[in-house]
Amino acid sequence: MSSHKQPILVFGATGQQGGSVTHALLAAGWHVRALVRDPGSPKSAALRDAGVDLVPGNLADPESIREAMRGVHGVFSVQPSSGQGALYGVSDEDEVRYGITIADIAVESGAGHLVYSSTNAVGGGPTGMGHFDSKARIEAHVRALPIPTTIIRPAAFMEMLVMPGFGLDEGRFNFFMRPDQSMQLVAVEDIGRIVAAIFADPVRFGGATLDVASDSVTGQDLEALFTEAAGRPVTYARFTDDVLASNPFLAKLTDLVDAARLSGNADLAALREINPGLLSFRSWLAGSGRKAFTEALGASGAWSYGHA
Numbered sequence: 001m002s003s004h005k006q007p008i009l010v011f012g013a014t015g016q017q018g019g020s021v022t023h024a025l026l027a028a029g030w031h032v033r034a035l036v037r038d039p040g041s042p043k044s045a046a047l048r049d050a051g052v053d054l055v056p057g058n059l060a061d062p063e064s065i066r067e068a069m070r071g072v073h074g075v076f077s078v079q080p081s082s083g084q085g086a087l088y089g090v091s092d093e094d095e096v097r098y099g100i101t102i103a104d105i106a107v108e109s110g111a112g113h114l115v116y117s118s119t120n121a122v123g124g125g126p127t128g129m130g131h132f133d134s135k136a137r138i139e140a141h142v143r144a145l146p147i148p149t150t151i152i153r154p155a156a157f158m159e160m161l162v163m164p165g166f167g168l169d170e171g172r173f174n175f176f177m178r179p180d181q182s183m184q185l186v187a188v189e190d191i192g193r194i195v196a197a198i199f200a201d202p203v204r205f206g207g208a209t210l211d212v213a214s215d216s217v218t219g220q221d222l223e224a225l226f227t228e229a230a231g232r233p234v235t236y237a238r239f240t241d242d243v244l245a246s247n248p249f250l251a252k253l254t255d256l257v258d259a260a261r262l263s264g265n266a267d268l269a270a271l272r273e274i275n276p277g278l279l280s281f282r283s284w285l286a287g288s289g290r291k292a293f294t295e296a297l298g299a300s301g302a303w304s305y306g307h308a
């Protein structure tokens with residue numbers, strides 16, 4: 001358990017990554033503060049009930065970030081992106097500005113450790129996709145800060161695979177890789193456990209850039225695992241040429257998988273030492289992914305991630 005009295009400020013605590021980080025930090029005994037847009041929302045209320053101090057604010061309002069950062073030990077920084085389409089309405093420039101503002105105010109506030117969440121697509125030069133190249137710009141800024149910083153690069157979230165629109169309701173699953181090609185995935189709850197381990201050991205992780213994943217699966221693995229979990233056949237195929245021709249966003253992501261830019265390079269054995277509870281896709285599907293998977297089996301609809 002941590003003996004720190006100073007809190008860690010978590011951005012995006014009502015969302016996937018920030019929520020996971022919040023719960024893992026609380027479990028490790030940290031005081032957690034969260035900047036939230038709407039302290040009256042049910043998700044904010046759940047954070048308050050869990051013991052999180054809420055500070056109202058907005059990423060577009062540096063003064064609110066400054067207020068939230070007063071006296072913190074550490075900062076977990078994650079931003080919404082244009083890849084999430086109309087959900088938050090942010091541009092790539094917004095994302096970069098938010099990420100740099102958080103980083104600069106962390107220094108100004110005397111924070112002892114900043115953990116920035118990027119993506120595993122960063123690292124081999126520009127990708128040509130705005131919501132990845134934005135993160136390369138934030139990473140460069142974070143790396144030059146005069147305080148201990150750690151950059152994590154999460155793989156594609158397991159949670160994304162059970163969003164409606166990939167065909168599960170029709171007994172099929174279409175995704176980016178060829179059937180024999182592998183891709184790393186991360187369970188969002190593993191992100192929190194790894195970030196908690198990072199805050200617990202700033203000497204080891206200060207200055208580090210860590211690719212973060214939970215498991216590696218091929219299309220054939222997904223076919224077997226989805227069939228097993230559904231109790232009925234689910235066939236796997238890459239997105240068809242027609243789908244890719246009509247959806248440039250999916251087509252560019254598929255190209256990046258082929259170019260080994262999105263397939264992932266995380267060292268799963270090393271991550272398992274940091275987080276012994278690292279989840280396989282099978283165990284995630286049987287556990288926290290079960291509800292969304294069951295819903296996706298019965299939910300038609302088009303995948304809209306990445307579309308304005």
Ligand SMILES: NC(=O)c1ccc[n+]([C@@H]2O[C@H](COP(=O)([O-])OP(=O)(O)OC[C@H]3O[C@@H](n4cnc5c(N)ncnc54)[C@H](OP(=O)(O)O)[C@@H]3O)[C@@H](O)[C@H]2O)c1
Nearest residue numbers: 012013014015016017037058059079080081119155156157
């Ligand atoms: N999906 C993937 O496979 C994947 C993989 C690697 C990296 N990523 C990256 O992960 C990031 C998204 O993380 P996530 O999935 O954890 O996000 P998320 O679940 O959509 O949550 C976004 C959080 O940001 C908050 N927020 C949005 N706009 C805000 C603003 N103007 N001021 C303050 N807070 C604001 C939201 O708060 P409210 O409750 O107020 O809405 C929410 O807490 C993106 O940059 C994406 O590119 C995604």
